Amino acid sequence: MLTVGDLMTTQLFTLLSSDSLYTARQIMEMARVRHVPIVDGEDNFIGLITHRDMLAVAVSELSDIDPSTQDELDAGIPLSEIMRTDTATVNPETLLRDAAQTLLEHKYGCLPVLKGRRLVGIITEADFLRLTISLMDALEERSAG
Template sequence: MLTVADIMTKSVYSLRETDTLLSARALMKLQRIRHIPIVTKDTMFIGLLTHRDLLSATVSQLAEVDPETQDEIDAGIPIKEIMRTDLKTVEPGATVRSAAEILLNHKYGCLPVVDKGRLVGILTEADFLKLTISLMEALEEKSQG
C-alpha cells in the first residue's frame, strides 16, 4: 500500500512567522510554488501561507498602488498576521488514499506532512498528478505487454 512518504515532496521551502509577506511573495515567485509551510527554528510546523492568502492581503490593483509601494507594505507585514493555522496535516505513514480524501473533502491544495510535530514534507496536487502519470504509464505498458 502506498504511503504519503512514498509520493510527498521531501525538500520543502519554508519560512518563519516573523518573515514578511515580501519574502513570501519573492519565494513563491522564485521557486514557482503556491504553498509555504511556516515553521519554528527547530522545524516544528505552525502554519501555512498560500498564494491565495497573499493575494487577499495585497492592496487591490484597482487602488493603483505601484509595485514599489506594495513591496514596502509587504515588507512591514509579518507572515503570522495572515498565515493559516486551522488546517489538517498528515503523517508520512498515512495512506495515499486517506490523504487524497482529506485534500478532496476539505478542498485543500496541499497537506503539510508532519512527524511528531516536525515538518518532513508536503503533499500537493502536483504529487498526485505525478502518481497518476506513473500509474497510467504502468497500465499502458501492461496492456501492450
C-alpha cells in the same frame, strides 16, 4: 499500500512567522510553489501561507499602486498576522488514499507532513497528478505489451 511518505516532497521551502509577506511572495515566485510551511527555530510546524492567502491580503491592482509600493506594504506584514494555523496535517504513515480523500473533500491544495510536531515534508495536488500520470503510463505500457 502506498503511504504519504512514499510520495511527499522533502525538499522544502519554509519560512518563520516573523518573515514578511514580501519574503513569502518572493519565495513562491522564485521556487514556483503555492504553499509555504511556517516553522519555528526547530522546524516544528506552526502554520501555512498559501498563494490564495496572499491574494486575499494584496491591495487590488485596480487601486493604481505601483509594484514597488506593494512590495513596501508587503515587507511590513509579518506572516504571523496572515498565516493559517488551523491547517490539516498528515504523517508519513498516512495512507495515500486517505490523504487524497482529505485534499478532495476539503478542497485543500496541500497537506504538511509531520512527525510529531516536526515538519518532514509536504504533499500537494501536483504530487497526486504526477502519480496519476505515472500510473496511466504504466497501464498504457501494460496494455500495449
